[in-house]
Amino acid sequence: MEVSVTGEPGLTGNEETGSGGKVSGERRYHFAIDIDGEYAVFTLDSIGQVETWNAAAERVTGYGAVEILGKPFSVLYPAASADVPLPTDLLARAAATGRAYYEGWHARKDGARFWASVLVIAQRREQGDLAGFAAVAHDFSSRHLIEARLRRSEQRLQVMIDSVEDYAIFMLSPTGEVATWNTGAERIKGYRAEEIIGHHFSIFYPPEGRAAGLPERMLETASTQGRSEAEGWRVRSDGSRFWADVIITPIRDDTGTLQGFTKVTRDLTEHKRLEELEHVGKLAAAAERAREDEKKRIARELHDDLGQQLTALKMSAVILKQEVEAGHCTMKTAAMARGIVTQTDETMSAVRRIASDLRPTMLDDLGLLPAVEWLADEFSRRYGIKVNTRLSAGELEFSDTAATAIFRIVQEALTNVARHAYATEVTITIEPESSQCEVRIDDDGRGAGPASSGKSDSFGLLGIRERVRQLNGAAWLGNKPEGGFSVKASFPLDSIVHR
Ligand SMILES: Nc1ncnc2c1ncn2[C@@H]1O[C@H](COP(=O)(O)OP(=O)(O)OP(=O)(O)O)[C@@H](O)[C@H]1O
Ligand SMILES: [Mg+2]
Structure with missing residues (x-):
């Protein structure tokens, strides 16, 4: 609906500039008559008493025209309270600047409050003196109710998220700083909200994960692919580790601009x-x-x-x-x-x-590397597969446990090559490298089929993993990109040397 008061622009916005309408004589009293529907339209005299009143005004406020004509416009406002500007204030502003806008609580005749906007326009005579005011009010109760409901449901959601204990649910800024925190996050990670908000989330990663750039990669994947998920070790505030399942999802606004991320973490240590x-x-x-x-x-x-x-x-x-x-x-x-x-x-x-x-007596008599050479020779002779060895120990003296474990790993890997690989060549590498010792058995065969990892009756690779784990090492078993299968283990020197 288009409402205009002698040259005034439409009733939108809450700007309080303008000179007010200039009307002559009786015309201002007919202002209300033409407009009906949802807008309560009325006029006030120069001291704020109601002069005209339309049907919508009656419907919205409960006052009939007869009751309210001549009454001060302040009856439409609840008894003065902190959040309600005095009606005289509103009129004073309109008189001073031409118009005044207010959105807030009003009072019905029965005392009930309703949320409405009102635009008050000062009206002046040709000579410039104040003739009175024209006012247009819009009952926003339903919009206000919807907003209040929305706010309440947001609050409820927040309370729900806050009270979740089994999941850490929180938000990150676009660059990865912690922005919110819940009870689950405090329980799982050990930080209180005030200790952690504002810190970069890489603090939850162990040093090796940070060094490998995992936190950045998680955000990168989430923002380019819409989600990133990972399982791995994370660190609590007291330094202890837990096995976590993490999901990170980006949050974008209507224009697609990244606003941040939500992060849900579950503690799977027990699992x-x-x-x-x-x-x-x-x-x-x-x-x-x-x-x-x-x-x-x-x-x-x-x-x-x-x-x-x-x-x-x-x-x-x-x-x-x-x-x-x-x-x-x-x-x-x-x-x-x-x-x-x-x-x-x-x-x-x-x-x-x-x-x-x-028990390979060679291990006791000769030591690990010659025993592996012997194993390689035997294997080569028996199966006609060429074996290259790159074995060096440097200053390293293997402990009995480590020597036996590595010997058995090589033995199982070679047995697998003979049984599954259809290879023509195998390379065995044992080499110390800074603080680690690497053990690798690579073949040029056909690699493992997709179903091979889950076989319930296969214990060779499982055994290799277990031996590596017992020596605090890390193992990678699988097909190589260039073809063939690789068994690779890396041991920290201090868990394999002779003491
Ligand atoms: N070098 C290899 N080349 C191709 N496939 C391999 C190789 N090593 C292992 N595999 C695949 O991985 C599977 C699992 O190996 P694993 O050593 O655990 O069990 P297995 O050799 O079948 O039985 P076992 O328990 O007697 O060792 C094999 O069945 C095979 O399919
Ligand atoms: Mg095997």
């Missing part, structure tokens, strides 16, 4: 511990099975190999004994004695072979 227990349980079962297999194999070898040889040896010895007791001491008995010596040698080497399968 991870259960997973590890399950993992350890599986490993223990696998180890038990491997021990059983080993016992069976040893029993078979003792029975079939050593048993046969000892039986033959005993028969030879019995015959020799009979010959000697009968006083025969001929060429034949001498040959028999020589045979017994040879058989004894063979038996001893069988004993040595069975024992060295149980």
Whole structure:
């Protein structure tokens, strides 16, 4: 609806400039008549008493024209309170500047409050003296109610977020500073709101994560892809670590400009511990099975190999004994004695072979690197696959535990190459590098199929991971981009050296 008062612009805005309308004589009294609908329109005389009143004004305020004509306009306002400007103030402003605008509480006849806007325009006669005021009011109760409801629902949401305990839910600025905090965040991360708000969220990452640029990458991914999610170690305020599941989502305004991020973090430490227990349980079962297999194999070898040889040896010895007791001491008995010596040698080497399968004696006799060389030679001879070795220990002296673990890792990786890779060449690398020692077995084979990682009956790679974990190392097992499979482990020197 277009409302204009003798040359005044439409009733929008709350600017208080302008000179007010200049009307002559009676015309100002007809101002209200033409306008109906949602706008309450009325005029006041120069001291603020109601002169004209339209139907909408009656509907909105509850006052009929008869009751209100001649009454001061201040009856439309609640008894003076801090948030209501005195009606005389409003008129004084309109008289001084031409118009005045107010949005706020008004009072109905029955005393109920309603939220409305009112624009008061001073009206002057040709001579310039104040003739009175024209006023247009709009009842905003419903808009106000909607806003109040919205505010309440925002408050409720805030209270809900605040009270969530199992999730840290908070906001970050576009550059990653913590902007809000909830109870869950305090419980999981240990910081109180006043300690953490304003700090960059990289404070939650362990030093190695910060050094690798993880926090920045999380924000980058979230803002370019609409979300980033990660699992990993995070640090509490007391320095302890927890296993976290983190989701970061960008917040943008209507124009797409980045306003910040929401971050939801869950503490999965307990979950991870259960997973590890399950993992350890599986490993223990696998180890038990491997021990059983080993016992069976040893029993078979003792029975079939050593048993046969000892039986033959005993028969030879019995015959020799009979010959000697009968006083025969001929060429034949001498040959028999020589045979017994040879058989004894063979038996001893069988004993040595069975024992060295149980524990690579080479490790004790020669040390890790020569034992790995030997393993590589044996492998190459047996399978016709070329093996390159790049082994160096520098000053390093491996502890027994580390030597055994690394030997077994290489052994399992080579066994896998023989069984799964279809490779023509393998490279074994053992090299110290600053504070780490790297162990790698790379092949040029066909790599692992997609289903291989979840096989429930495969324990080789699992065992490798476990050995690496026990030595505080990190392991990467998988296909290489250029083809082939790689088993790579990196150990901190101080957990593998001999003390
Ligand atoms: N060098 C490799 N090249 C290709 N695939 C491989 C290689 N190493 C491992 N794999 C794949 O990974 C799977 C898991 O290996 P893992 O050593 O854990 O089990 P496995 O060799 O099948 O059985 P085991 O428990 O007797 O070792 C293999 O079944 C195979 O599919
Ligand atoms: Mg295997």
